[in-house]
Each structure stands twice: as C-alpha cells, then as structure tokens.
Amino acid sequence: MNTAFLWHNGQFKPWAEATCHVSTHALHYGSSVFEGERVYATPKGPAYFRLAEHTARLFESANVYGIEIGYSPEQINAACLELIRVNRMASAYVRPIVFRGAGGLGVLPQEGAPVDVAIMALNWGAYLGEAVEKGADVCVSSWNRPAPNTLPSWAKAGGNYLSSQLIAAEARRGGYDEGIALGHNGLLSEGAGENLFLVKKGKLLTPPTSAGILAGITRDSVIALAADLGLQLEERDLPREALYSADEIFMTGTAAEITPVRSVDRKNVGNGTPGPITRALQQAFFGLFDGRTEDRRGWLEYVDVV
Numbered sequence: 001m002n003t004a005f006l007w008h009n010g011q012f013k014p015w016a017e018a019t020c021h022v023s024t025h026a027l028h029y030g031s032s033v034f035e036g037e038r039v040y041a042t043p044k045g046p047a048y049f050r051l052a053e054h055t056a057r058l059f060e061s062a063n064v065y066g067i068e069i070g071y072s073p074e075q076i077n078a079a080c081l082e083l084i085r086v087n088r089m090a091s092a093y094v095r096p097i098v099f100r101g102a103g104g105l106g107v108l109p110q111e112g113a114p115v116d117v118a119i120m121a122l123n124w125g126a127y128l129g130e131a132v133e134k135g136a137d138v139c140v141s142s143w144n145r146p147a148p149n150t151l152p153s154w155a156k157a158g159g160n161y162l163s164s165q166l167i168a169a170e171a172r173r174g175g176y177d178e179g180i181a182l183g184h185n186g187l188l189s190e191g192a193g194e195n196l197f198l199v200k201k202g203k204l205l206t207p208p209t210s211a212g213i214l215a216g217i218t219r220d221s222v223i224a225l226a227a228d229l230g231l232q233l234e235e236r237d238l239p240r241e242a243l244y245s246a247d248e249i250f251m252t253g254t255a256a257e258i259t260p261v262r263s264v265d266r267k268n269v270g271n272g273t274p275g276p277i278t279r280a281l282q283q284a285f286f287g288l289f290d291g292r293t294e295d296r297r298g299w300l301e302y303v304d305v306v
C-alpha cells in the first residue's frame with residue numbers, strides 16, 4: 001500500500017523515515033486535520049480530482065482548531081503534485097495530514113508548539129471492494145453522529161473518526177459492509193466515511209450539510225452532475241424510514257466514490273441491485289476520468305509527468 005517517498009515538513013523522504021515521538025499531541029488528544037484525495041489515471045496522464053477544494057477544506061479544518069499549517073495552500077498543492085511525480089504513480093489515494101506534534105502534554109498546546117505536516121500517496125483501490133459494482137449491504141448504526149456544537153462535523157479532524165470507527169466496527173461485526181448513522185435528532189446523517197443519497201420517484205434526496213455531516217466534495221460533485229443530467233434534487237431532513245422506502249440509495253466519498261447500497265438492515269433497496277439513477281451518476285462521475293464526461297468545471301488537475 002505504501003510508496004517509496006512521502007512529503008514531511010517541507011521535504012521528500014523515504015516512507016520509513018517519517019516518524020514521530022510518542023508524546024505527539026495528536027496521539028493523545030486527536031488534534032489532527034486531514035484530507036483524502038484521489039488521483040485518477042486519465043488519457044492525459046494522472047490527474048487530481050478537485051485538489052484545490054480539498055486543500056481549501058484542509059485549511060478550513062485547521063482554522064476551526066487554530067492549527068497553524070505553516071505552508072500556503074499553493075505550497076501544499078505543489079507538494080501533492082510533486083509527490084505523484086517522485087513516486088511515478090499513475091493513480092493514487094492521497095492523504096495530507098496536519099497535526100500537533102511533540103511539545104508538551106497539556107490539553108491546550110503551548111504557544112508555538114510544533115505542528116507537523118505530511119502528505120502520503122497510497123496505492124488504494126475501491127474502498128468498499130466490489131460493492132461499487134454490486135451494491136453494499138448496510139445497517140443503521142446504534143451510534144449517533146456527534147450533536148452540533150460538540151465535535152464540529154465540517155472539520156475533517158482525526159478525532160471525529162472515533163465516531164466513524166464505532167459505526168464501521170458495529171457494522172462489520174454484524175456482517176454489513178458499512179453503517180449509516182442518525183444525527184442527534186434521530187434523522188439521517190451519513191455513513192462512517194461517506195455521504196448519503198436516496199432516490200424516490202426519480203428525485204434525489206440527501207441530508208443537508210447541517211445534519212452533522214462532513215460537507216463532502218464528492219457529494220458536491222454529485223449534486224452538480226445531477227443538475228447536468230437534468231435530475232431533480234432536494235437537500236432536506238430525512239427520517240430513518242426513508243431508507244426502507246427508497247427506490248435507490250448510494251453513498252459518496254473520495255474513497256467510496258459512488259457506491260450503490262443494495263440493502264439496509266437486510267431489507268432490499270428496490271430490487272436489490274443498483275438502480276438506473278445511481279448507474280447514470282456513476283457513469284457521469286467515472287466518465288470524468290476516462291474522457292466520456294466533459295470536465296466542464298475544471299475539476300481535474302493534471303500532474304504533468306515529465
């Protein structure tokens with residue numbers, strides 16, 4: 001999975017040399033923010049999908065916690081692009097992370113305490129395996145998402161993924177591919193690492209960004225692609241039972257891409273196979289990377305391999 005080089009605090013290093021001390025603040029208190037990005041193999045070479053938006057979200061997440069990144073967004077983007085070149089990769093999953101480093105064990109870090117910045121590129125296929133084709137079997141989790149004004153859900157912070165781990169672990173124990181969580185109010189929120197879409201009578205429905213979700217970049221892309229396809233879409237509060245009467249359901253995320261859901265709590269969604277709207281959106285999305293879908297919004301950032 002790992003690659004020859006990663007970028008750490010301004011330098012490219014062999015993978016094994018980028019280590020940190022056990023007193024690292026983020027290990028104790030979850031004080032990290034990160035991104036998950038994909039580089040796709042396109043006919044014009046490797047290209048990042050929406051790199052600028054991912055970097056912008058990284059800075060927004062850091063800002064929520066007052067973590068000073070110490071590099072500009074342009075420097076982070078340049079390092080992301082160069083990392084693909086130095087590792088000679090055709091495609092990748094890329095993980096930039098910013099975390100409070102070793103510099104004292106107080107909950108509140110001292111002024112000027114170190115912040116580490118690293119970017120890793122990994123060889124990673126489909127996150128939920130063959131579910132991207134066949135559809136995932138999911139359950140509704142007994143764990144709720146954090147309530148508003150507890151752990152900020154728009155910030156992609158390491159600590160938030162304790163909630164995701166509980167949801168995913170419960171699902172796997174029950175023999176499911178993934179778990180879907182309800183928000184503090186009992187309404188639909190999102191998956192452990194994915195946003196959620198339903199289709200009902202030809203219309204797309206998705207919980208609003210106020211539903212304790214990460215404002216996903218794939219979610220945003222699907223909303224735009226749905227408009228291109230002339231599909232109706234409503235962002236609105238949805239009760240749990242909407243899952244049991246949906247014609248189609250799918251989940252979105254950088255890792256999960258567009259993954260159909262074929263059953264919820266062992267009840268089939270539609271006829272238990274990915275539906276036509278899910279398929280059309282998958283085609284439009286994956287078409288961006290093989291040239292079948294025009295990149296109208298400049299979402300692809302080419303690595304320019306020399």
Ligand code: PMP
Pocket residue numbers: 036164190191192193194195213214215216217218219252253254255
């Ligand atoms: N929600 C959660 C909790 C996630 O971890 C992710 C993956 N980053 C998403 C939604 C989807 O976000 P994106 O499309 O930006 O990857």
